[in-house]
Structure formats: structure tokens, C-alpha cells
Amino acid sequence: MTSIRSIDRFEYRAPGSLDETLDILKTSGTDAKVLAGGTDLILQMKQGLIRPSLVVDVKKVPELNRLEWDEVGGLHVGAVVPLNKLATFPAILERYNILAQACSVIGSAQVRNRGTMAGNICNAAPSADSAPALLCLGAGAVVASSNGARSIDLNDFFVAPGETAIGDGELMVEIEVPTPPPHSAGCYIRHTTREEMDIAVVGVASFLTLSPQDKTLKEARIALGAVAPTPVRAHGAEAFLTGKSVTPDIIEEVAEKAAAEANPISDLRGSAEYRRELVRVLVRRTLRESCSELGLIE
Amino acid sequence: MKIKVNGQDYEITVEPGRTLLDILRYELRLTGTKEGCGTGSCGSCTVLLDGEAVNSCLVFAIEVEGKEITTIEGLSQQGKLHPLQQAFIDEGAVQCGFCTPGVILTAKAFLDSNPHPTELEIRQAIAGNLCRCTGYDKIVRAIMSATNS
Numbered sequence: 001m002t003s004i005r006s007i008d009r010f011e012y013r014a015p016g017s018l019d020e021t022l023d024i025l026k027t028s029g030t031d032a033k034v035l036a037g038g039t040d041l042i043l044q045m046k047q048g049l050i051r052p053s054l055v056v057d058v059k060k061v062p063e064l065n066r067l068e069w070d071e072v073g074g075l076h077v078g079a080v081v082p083l084n085k086l087a088t089f090p091a092i093l094e095r096y097n098i099l100a101q102a103c104s105v106i107g108s109a110q111v112r113n114r115g116t117m118a119g120n121i122c123n124a125a126p127s128a129d130s131a132p133a134l135l136c137l138g139a140g141a142v143v144a145s146s147n148g149a150r151s152i153d154l155n156d157f158f159v160a161p162g163e164t165a166i167g168d169g170e171l172m173v174e175i176e177v178p179t180p181p182p183h184s185a186g187c188y189i190r191h192t193t194r195e196e197m198d199i200a201v202v203g204v205a206s207f208l209t210l211s212p213q214d215k216t217l218k219e220a221r222i223a224l225g226a227v228a229p230t231p232v233r234a235h236g237a238e239a240f241l242t243g244k245s246v247t248p249d250i251i252e253e254v255a256e257k258a259a260a261e262a263n264p265i266s267d268l269r270g271s272a273e274y275r276r277e278l279v280r281v282l283v284r285r286t287l288r289e290s291c292s293e294l295g296l297i298e
Numbered sequence: 299m300k301i302k303v304n305g306q307d308y309e310i311t312v313e314p315g316r317t318l319l320d321i322l323r324y325e326l327r328l329t330g331t332k333e334g335c336g337t338g339s340c341g342s343c344t345v346l347l348d349g350e351a352v353n354s355c356l357v358f359a360i361e362v363e364g365k366e367i368t369t370i371e372g373l374s375q376q377g378k379l380h381p382l383q384q385a386f387i388d389e390g391a392v393q394c395g396f397c398t399p400g401v402i403l404t405a406k407a408f409l410d411s412n413p414h415p416t417e418l419e420i421r422q423a424i425a426g427n428l429c430r431c432t433g434y435d436k437i438v439r440a441i442m443s444a445t446n447s
């Protein structure tokens with residue numbers, strides 16, 4: 001158990017507009033922190049891991065509360081929308097099954113009532129449960145600063161544990177997720193030592209798009225959590241699978257390749273060899289599930 | 299700042315670093331809300347924030363300005379226990395009682411959104427509440443019986 005201490009003095013601001021927020025972030029020092037649900041940030045402050053002099057609570061910024069979907073524009077998840085809202089949002093349930101699965105395993109009901117997807121990826125834990133699903137779906141992060149806005153492809157977002165491509169003075173506004181193409185299916189499965197309320201030992205998301213004419217795979221995406229310093233795609237395994245028609249042997253081979261690509265460490269939750277084995281098992285399971293949803297296997 | 303707890307308005311001065319849990323227990327003296335882990339893991343500090351269950355140990359008091367908080371002290375009405383509280387007594391779902399306020403509030407928020415849950419749904423809903431004593435079966439039974447009353 002980590003020791004809990006009282007939190008050092010800091011200034012608290014809760015701006016009501018995006019402009020005001022970006023102004024604050026522009027002039028604040030590098031030890032300012034953005035506060036969304038606080039389920040990572042407040043804990044880290046209590047543990048003395050970070051001691052920000054300024055905390056900017058962005059929950060009142062209207063742009064960050066957006067949750068919308070349309071066919072062309074895709075899904076827009078504002079940076080302060082709590083995870084519990086995602087798991088009941090009709091468009092997510094109907095079209096982004098993989099994302100609903102990932103968000104609903106994070107923490108407890110209490111954690112999901114506060115915690116956000118933006119906070120999950122900004123915190124950039126290698127085990128962040130929403131990351132593999134977002135990587136598979138081709139998501140991007142819209143970030144803004146007083147100089148304007150830009151979109152960061154999630155493939156370029158994670159830099160190191162706890163470190164992202166968000167620059168000083170930048171704020172994440174929302175996460176954009178394109179509408180999944182027709183004839184696609186995906187699935188996220190994580191392994192934990194306990195059933196609930198635990199951090200993933202390994203998490204795997206797979207996402208497949210079928211060419212309906214010849215039943216080969218037009219595109220295959222596989223993303224892995226907790227087996228490298230950041231959430232990662234298994235590019236080699238993806239390339240091997242793309243263009244093929246799926247057989248049990250091929251699934252086996254892809255799982256093997258993904259396991260070989262993983263670069264896990266040993267820690268309290270599991271050894272490197274155990275994690276590699278889990279990658280193999282979970283890639284196989286997520287692929288089987290996606291394939292059966294596409295009607296390719298029983 | 300202004301804060302509304304169990305229907306009553308309070309005006310208090312708080313340091314930004316103090317948690318909602320801290321304020322409830324030590325400023326407002328509502329000690330029904332318990333601190334177990336202080337890290338979001340045990341659920342004993344659960345309160346309702348605008349009707350939703352949250353861990354008050356991971357919320358700064360200053361974040362809830364203008365919002366409504368319900369603690370275990372606010373559940374009974376005119377001296378009559380809430381059906382969930384009565385069910386916990388009737389089913390013997392309380393041993394040391396440390397986890398009980400948090401479990402009951404989590405269950406209340408859950409039943410408000412899902413009045414006729416299955417046993418599995420109840421177990422998932424209270425996954426964020428640890429109990430060292432009862433082994434959960436009686437807790438689940440109590441919540442189940444409260445749905446029937």
C-alpha cells in the first residue's frame with residue numbers, strides 16, 4: 001500500500017470557458033495540472049508523486065462536455081465526459097462495442113462515475129484500458145492551446161509511461177473516433193488477477209474489417225496493453241493477417257507473432273514470460289470473437 | 299464555498315487540497331462516511347454526488363461547489379430507515395459495519411437506475427465496495443430483498 005500524505009498547498013481554478021482555460025494554461029508554469037475526474041491525479045497528489053502549484057479543473061468547459069455521434073463525423077467524446085456515460089451512450093453500444101467493453105472494465109462504478117477516457121489516455125499508463133481499443137479504432141486526440149488546435153493520431157500519442165505528445169500549454173479537448181466501416185468487428189479482453197477492480201496484467205484489442213466479396217480481411221488491427229512502455233500496435237501480426245482468409249491455423253500463427261512482438265517486463269502482477277503467453281492467449285480469443293461476429297468461424 | 303449535504307445548505311471555508319471526505323467528517327461532523335484506503339479502492343467513503351456514487355476520498359471538496367451530496371445520514375426519512383437500511387438489518391448484512399454506509403449508498407444509486415437487477419448485476423455494481431466481514435452473500439441478499447419491498 002502506498003503511503004498517503006496530506007497534499008501541499010496549490011491554487012485551484014475552475015474556468016467556465018475554453019478561452020479562459022487556454023489563457024490560464026498559457027501563462028501557468030510547467031507544474032500546472034489539468035483536473036478531469038481526478039481518479040489518477042488526486043491519488044498521485046495524495047501519494048506525493050506530483051505536487052502541482054496550480055490545478056485547473058476543466059469540468060465546466062462546455063466544449064469538453066460534448067458527447068456526439070454522426071455517421072460522417074464519427075464519435076466525439078469530450079475530455080470530461082465520465083466513463084459511465086460512454087457505456088450507456090446508444091451510438092457507442094450499437095457501433096463501438098470494443099470501446100464499450102474497454103470502458104466498462106475500468107475501476108468500479110464509483111471510479112467510472114468520475115473518471116474519463118481523456119484522463120485515462122493522458123495519464124498514459126501502459127495498462128490504460130481504453131488505449132488498445134482506441135488504437136484499433138483509429139482514434140485521434142484533439143488538443144488546443146492559445147495558438148490554435150491540432151489533432152494527434154493516437155498512434156503518435158503515447159511517448160513513455162506517463163508521457164504523451166501533449167505539449168506545454170496544451171489541453172485535450174476531445175477524442176475523435178471514426179465510424180467503424182461496414183463488415184467490421186472488434187473486441188477487447190484483459191486479464192487481471194482478480195475479476196474486478198484490478199489493473200490489467202495484459203489487455204488485447206483486435207479489430208477486423210472484412211472484404212465481403214471474397215471473405216478475406218481487408219484490414220486487421222491488434223493493439224496490446226501492459227506489455228511495453230506504452231500501449232502498442234502489433235504491426236507485424238497485423239500485416240501477416242491482412243489479406244488472408246481466416247483459418248484456426250492462421251489465428252494461431254498471428255497470436256504467436258503478436259506474442260513475439262510484445263516487449264513486456266516482469267513485475268508484481270506477472271513475469272515477462274507469463275505476459276507473453278497471455279498475449280498469445282488473448283490475441284487468439286479476441287480474434288476468434290471478432291471472426292465469429294463476422295460469421296467467419298463458429 | 300457553498301455545499302448542500304442531505305438537503306441542508308452549508309457555507310464553509312476550505313483549502314483546495316482537502317477532500318470531500320475530509321470536509322464531511324471533520325468540518326460537518328458527518329462521521330457515517332468512513333475512510334478505509336484513501337485511494338479509491340475500498341468504497342467505504344462512497345457518497346452520492348448529484349445522485350451518483352463516488353469515492354469522496356478522491357474528490358476535492360472545492361470541486362463540488364453548488365452540487366448536492368447525500369451521505370448515509372441523509373437516507374432515513376422522518377426517523378424511518380430507508381428500505382435498504384432496513385433490509386441490511388433484517389438480513390444480517392452488517393457485521394462490523396465499517397463498509398455498510400458505502401455499500402448502501404452504492405446500492406441506492408444502482409437501484410435508482412436499475413430497479414430490478416439480477417444477482418450478477420448487483421455483484422458487479424458493488425465491486426468497488428470491499429467488506430472484510432460478511433463474505434458479501436448477505437449483502438447481496440439484502441439488496442435483492444430491498445428490490446422486492
Ligand SMILES: Cc1cc2nc3c(=O)[nH]c(=O)nc-3n(C[C@H](O)[C@H](O)[C@H](O)COP(=O)(O)OP(=O)(O)OC[C@H]3O[C@@H](n4cnc5c(N)ncnc54)[C@H](O)[C@@H]3O)c2cc1C
Nearest residue numbers: 034036037038039040041107115116119120122129172338
Ligand atoms: C480504484 C481505481 C481503479 C482503477 N482501475 C482502472 C482500470 O481498471 N483500468 C484503467 O485503465 N485505469 C484504472 N484506474 C485509473 C483511472 O481511474 C483512469 O485512468 C481514469 O480514466 C482517469 O480519468 P480521470 O478523469 O479521473 O483523470 P484525472 O485524474 O483527472 O487526470 C489524469 C491525468 O490526465 C491529465 N488530464 C486529464 N484531462 C486532461 C485534458 N483534458 N487535457 C490534458 N491533460 C489532461 C491530468 O492532468 C492527469 O495527469 C483506476 C483508478 C482507481 C483509483
Ligand code: FES
Nearest residue numbers: 334335336341355
Ligand atoms: S477510502 Fe475512499 S475508496 Fe477507500
Ligand code: FES
Nearest residue numbers: 393397429430431
Ligand atoms: S461488515 Fe465489516 S467490513 Fe463489511
